[in-house]
Amino acid sequence: MKRSVIAAFAAATVAAAICGCGQSKPKLHLYNWSDYIDPEIVKEFEQQFNCKVVTDTFDLNESMFAKLKAGATGYDIVFPSSYMVELMRDQGFIQEIDVSRIPNLANIDHDYDSVIADPTFHYSVPYMMSNAGIAYNEELCKDFEPTWRVFGDKRYARSCTLLNDMRETLGAALKTLGYSLNTTNEAEVAQAADLVIEWSKNIAKFDNELYKNGIANGHFVLVHGYNGDLGQVIEENDNIVYALPKEGVSIACDEMVILSGAKELDLAYAFINFVHDPEIAARNMEYTCYLCPNRPAYEFLPEEVRKDESIFIPAEIREKSETIRDLGDFNAIYVKAWDRVKASQ
Numbered sequence: 001m002k003r004s005v006i007a008a009f010a011a012a013t014v015a016a017a018i019c020g021c022g023q024s025k026p027k028l029h030l031y032n033w034s035d036y037i038d039p040e041i042v043k044e045f046e047q048q049f050n051c052k053v054v055t056d057t058f059d060l061n062e063s064m065f066a067k068l069k070a071g072a073t074g075y076d077i078v079f080p081s082s083y084m085v086e087l088m089r090d091q092g093f094i095q096e097i098d099v100s101r102i103p104n105l106a107n108i109d110h111d112y113d114s115v116i117a118d119p120t121f122h123y124s125v126p127y128m129m130s131n132a133g134i135a136y137n138e139e140l141c142k143d144f145e146p147t148w149r150v151f152g153d154k155r156y157a158r159s160c161t162l163l164n165d166m167r168e169t170l171g172a173a174l175k176t177l178g179y180s181l182n183t184t185n186e187a188e189v190a191q192a193a194d195l196v197i198e199w200s201k202n203i204a205k206f207d208n209e210l211y212k213n214g215i216a217n218g219h220f221v222l223v224h225g226y227n228g229d230l231g232q233v234i235e236e237n238d239n240i241v242y243a244l245p246k247e248g249v250s251i252a253c254d255e256m257v258i259l260s261g262a263k264e265l266d267l268a269y270a271f272i273n274f275v276h277d278p279e280i281a282a283r284n285m286e287y288t289c290y291l292c293p294n295r296p297a298y299e300f301l302p303e304e305v306r307k308d309e310s311i312f313i314p315a316e317i318r319e320k321s322e323t324i325r326d327l328g329d330f331n332a333i334y335v336k337a338w339d340r341v342k343a344s345q
């Protein structure tokens with residue numbers, strides 16, 4: 001049987017199992033980052049599996065987890081970054097994955113095993129790789145240098161933004177100082193907080209959402225943000241350029257996990273398998289401008305995406321980059337440092 005025939009047969013079987021005659025369509029509930037999936041792909045999934053996909057969005061790992069911890073229920077699949085997968089697993093929020101139900105796991109690109117939470121997929125399946133860098137408007141920043149220190153440059157006072165994200169922004173400062181963004185040295189974290197406080201006096205705001213429109217419409221001239229979100233902006237505005245700071249960046253994998261209380265397990269497995277179909281994964285990459293670590297999908301990508309260094313990061317930057325990890329009890333030191341940043345505003 002050809003792959004598409006097998007997929008259609010599997011879809012029909014799952015759809016028949018989950019939707020008897022006369023019943024309303026089952027609903028798969030996703031809790032995902034914003035602008036992180038091609039809506040056409042969601043529609044196709046709904047049609048093939050005769051269901052409705054309901055999506056809520058978040059813009060910060062910590063606020064997503066705080067909402068779940070506060071008792072939010074009803075989600076089937078959530079998309080945390082790898083370090084948050086570790087915390088969610090340890091605190092019993094996610095269920096073990098039955099890998100036999102996701103045949104497309106065979107497509108995962110194991111070149112990224114050091115970034116993802118678990119290359120054996122016991123609790124999570126990689127969705128997209130992202131990195132956080134700097135986008136700037138080349139009309140307004142003529143001699144831009146790719147360094148995090150640009151956030152202290154007085155020429156850009158009140159017209160730049162930093163992510164409102166403890167680990168990303170303290171991480172950028174740690175890289176600038178030559179430290180690991182996963183350091184467990186309290187003095188290094190304190191120095192990074194001092195540097196962020198210095199930058200904070202120069203920036204317009206800490207922000208995770210509005211920076212996209214802000215740089216697109218010229219309100220901000222440079223912003224700290226995620227490569228794909230900024231890639232989406234670049235498609236609309238030729239003056240925007242994405243740069244990877246020379247000190248190194250954070251590389252994340254955002255993963256799919258099934259919550260312990262998930263109600264639509266059949267659909268959840270079908271969805272995870274669906275987004276790892278190589279053709280679907282390639283279309284999703286083209287739309288979101290992020291990298292789905294799915295090796296056969298790369299062949300379906302147009303050349304300009306395959307050559308895009310904001311998606312496929314060059315080796316010399318990758319070597320200097322790191323993945324944010326859960327630091328256990330030491331997380332509290334980062335929280336304390338970030339509180340100090342916020343209190344200084």
Ligand code: N2P
Pocket residue numbers: 033034035036081130226229252254
């Ligand atoms: C999507 C942002 C995803 C990147 N808007 C966070 N790792």
